[in-house]
Amino acid sequence: MxxxxxxxxxxxxxxxxxxxxxxxxxxxxxxxxxxxxxxxxxxxxxxxxxxxxxxxxxxxxxxxxxxxxxxxxxxxxxxxxxxxxxxxxxxxxxxxxxxxxxxxxxxxxxxxxxxxxxxxxxxxxxxxxxxxxxxxxxxxxxxxxxxxxxxxxxxxxxxxxxxxNVTGIDNLENAIWTMLNESAEEELDLGFVGQRLSVKFPDFDVRNYGYSKLSVFLTEEMPLLRVHRENNHYSIGKSEEIPREKVEKEIFHIIRRNGGGVDNLAMINEELKNRFNGFDLKDYGYSRISGFLRSIQGLSVDGNVVRLKNKQ
The missing domain is CATH 3.40.50.1010 (5'-nuclease)
Structure with missing residues (x-):
């Protein structure tokens, strides 16, 4: 004991x-x-x-x-x-x-x-x-x-x-994605992920967000991640489905991180591929990143430059 x-x-x-x-x-x-x-x-x-x-x-x-x-x-x-x-x-x-x-x-x-x-x-x-x-x-x-x-x-x-002052869900999700990208395995043990989050964020507790189980919290709040259960063992990996709204949110995050504008559209495409496993513009009906960006409200695309409209 x-x-x-x-x-x-x-x-x-x-x-x-x-x-x-x-x-x-x-x-x-x-x-x-x-x-x-x-x-x-x-x-x-x-x-x-x-x-x-x-x-x-x-x-x-x-x-x-x-x-x-x-x-x-x-x-x-x-x-x-x-x-x-x-x-x-x-x-x-x-x-x-x-x-x-x-x-x-x-x-x-x-x-x-x-x-x-x-x-x-x-x-x-x-x-x-x-x-x-x-x-x-x-x-x-x-x-x-x-x-x-x-x-x-x-x-x-x-x-x-x-x-x-409570750790945001976006921070937790980014930390999990970092774990998955750094791992040689496609899935990670759910208990291991929970322990790593607790070490990185001392205030982490799923009850802070209204849940009693980590598996339910991840399923409900992080659709880009997939919780897999086999018998009584839970693991977490990357979801094959990537909702467009999540992709758009990440694009805005990338642009804001670069001061409100990016001068190389290819860089955004590469960051999306790194962030979302299996990301392909064709899944959203586009062959070029410029066309996809032009379809997003709040963005202005001029040649190889994209900016937030309120940053023009």
Missing amino acids: EEKLQFAVMIDAENVSSRYAPVIFDELEKYGFASCRRIYGNWSKENGWKEDVLLEYSVIPIQQFSYTSGKNSTDMAMVIDAMDLLYQNKVDGFCLVTSDSDFTRLAMRLREEKKYVLGMGESKTPLALTRACNKFVHLNLIGEANKDTASHAAQTRQDDAGMD
């Missing part, structure tokens, strides 16, 4: 709501157990964390007065305690529960000492902090996915302004 990690859980009461308490400790169980549970805040003021919640989850409140207006004493107390625990070497990892980017350097420092850092906060958490952790859990998205249907959770994500 694999030995579980011992974590020191450190909660920033000023930045995380008490309604996430069940999610925090349910998620933590997947990575290890909490040998130390502390929550930091000014308990002379209302912060939403009631005594019954702290007792239920055996969390020790640490009082930290606000000695000076505008200064966050809670941050300093958490950092000092974390460093004390680090040098005592009594835990294998730290669970930092906060959406405050001020803890980014702490997360990096703990990882330098080979400690596993599990971050938890809302989806508004800046990318600097999420990427500084080994793994980051978006509590508001995970909480919705655990209790709602995928469609309901998807609507919740659309309404959440903080989704800008």
